[in-house]
Amino acid sequence: MTDIKIATWNVNSIKVRLEQILNWLKEHNPDILALQETKSLDENFPMDAIHAAGYEVTFSGQKTYNGVAILSKSKAKDVLSGVPLLDDPQRRILIASIDDIRVINLYIPNGQEVGSEKYAYKLDWLKKVTSHIETELKQHDKVVVLGDFNIAPKDEDVHDPDRWQDKVLCSGPERKAFFDMLALGLEDSFRNFPQAEKLYSWWDYRMLGFRRNHGLRIDHILISKALSNHAKSCIIDKEPRKLERPSDHAPVMLTLSL
DNA sequence: ATGGTAGAGGATCTA
Numbered sequence: 001m002t003d004i005k006i007a008t009w010n011v012n013s014i015k016v017r018l019e020q021i022l023n024w025l026k027e028h029n030p031d032i033l034a035l036q037e038t039k040s041l042d043e044n045f046p047m048d049a050i051h052a053a054g055y056e057v058t059f060s061g062q063k064t065y066n067g068v069a070i071l072s073k074s075k076a077k078d079v080l081s082g083v084p085l086l087d088d089p090q091r092r093i094l095i096a097s098i099d100d101i102r103v104i105n106l107y108i109p110n111g112q113e114v115g116s117e118k119y120a121y122k123l124d125w126l127k128k129v130t131s132h133i134e135t136e137l138k139q140h141d142k143v144v145v146l147g148d149f150n151i152a153p154k155d156e157d158v159h160d161p162d163r164w165q166d167k168v169l170c171s172g173p174e175r176k177a178f179f180d181m182l183a184l185g186l187e188d189s190f191r192n193f194p195q196a197e198k199l200y201s202w203w204d205y206r207m208l209g210f211r212r213n214h215g216l217r218i219d220h221i222l223i224s225k226a227l228s229n230h231a232k233s234c235i236i237d238k239e240p241r242k243l244e245r246p247s248d249h250a251p252v253m254l255t256l257s258l
Numbered sequence: 259a260t261g262g263t264a265g266a267g268g269a270t271c272t273a
Contacts, residue, residue: 012273013265037273039266064266065273110273118272150273204273205263248264248273 003232004256005030008219009240010107010148010202010249014038014069017247018046020240022053028237030253031073032098034105036148038067045069060091068094068105068147076103083132086125093129095136101227102140104133106147111168119168122150126177134184143224145186148202148249150218151178153188157217159200169216186222189234189254201236202249209248210241221254230256 007030011017014035025033033055038045040061050057050071060081061067068091070076076096083093092107106129111122137143151174155161164170182188200215209215221234232255241250 016265037265064271112273207262209263245264 001257004032004101004258005253006032006034006101006103006144006146006221006256007251007253008034008036008105008146008148008221009251010036010219010247012037012039012247012249014040014046014067015044016245018049020243020246022049024237024240024251025053025055025071028253032101032103032144033071033251034094034103034146035069035071036067036092036105036107038069039064040067058094058096060094062089062091066091066107068092068107070094070096070098070103070105072096072098072103074099083129085128085132088125092125097140100142102136102143104136104143104145106145106149108148108150110150111174114166114168114171123173123177126174126181130177130181130184133181133186137184137186137224141224141226143186144227144254145181145222146220146252146254148218149178149220151175152216152218153178153220156197157200159198159214159216164216169218182222185225187225187228189221189223189228189231190217190236190252192228192231193234199236200250201252203241205248210246219249219252221252223254227256230258232257
């Protein structure tokens with residue numbers, strides 16, 4: 001039996017957060033770390049620093065916005081930087097096999113505001129990606145779907161459910177899309193374990209969001225049934241959010257005993 | 259209804 005640690009972190013610029021990422025890798029030694037919002041062209045991606053830290057890396061980036069990457073101890077295989085159904089220039093999805101685990105790294109669109117064009121794009125994106133995940137689940141036994149979902153699944157994942165009721169990130173159609181994805185045969189690994197109340201993964205930079213714990217749990221690690229029997233813990237690490245110049249998101253980490 | 263902050267890039271856009 002060996003412990004495998006799989007983590008996700010929306011870093012909001014890999015350039016600004018590189019030192020924090022390297023420190024976090026050293027401290028936690030994850031086997032897999034999925035990143036979102038790298039905001040970097042592939043030609044500028046700091047792969048040398050990541051290799052020097054003992055990690056392989058695959059990435060799919062663009063200028064200014066979005067961008068995803070997967071860091072791993074073992075080299076990624078069968079990499080997909082999009083899904084066939086989704087003809088989308090936005091770099092929001094990266095799929096790779098790490099050893100015998102299929103890793104699906106998502107940066108789900110924010111949606112801006114319920115009823116907006118971007119909200120419609122989010123729901124359409126979710127529908128198409130969920131359909132692709134169904135295909136992946138037929139081909140692979142051990143599947144992890146993780147990333148910044150930009151969806152708080154339930155009111156318990158929201159600091160002030162009344163204020164957020166039917167707002168973007170918490171609306172009924174977004175939550176339905178989340179549970180439709182779970183219905184393919186995935187589990188929200190965080191909720192497979194007893195957790196304290198009011199644990200969140202994102203806090204707005206504005207209005208002292210972190211200090212007041214005005215947060216949402218929108219970063220998730222979903223696991224297929226073949227992995228859920230082996231899950232030992234799933235935690236949110238708030239420590240990096242306390243640093244100077246933090247990302248607005250905290251890392252989430254799953255430990256498996258395989 | 260708006261604004262507050264952060265990042266990229268060089269005026270806004272996205273979140």
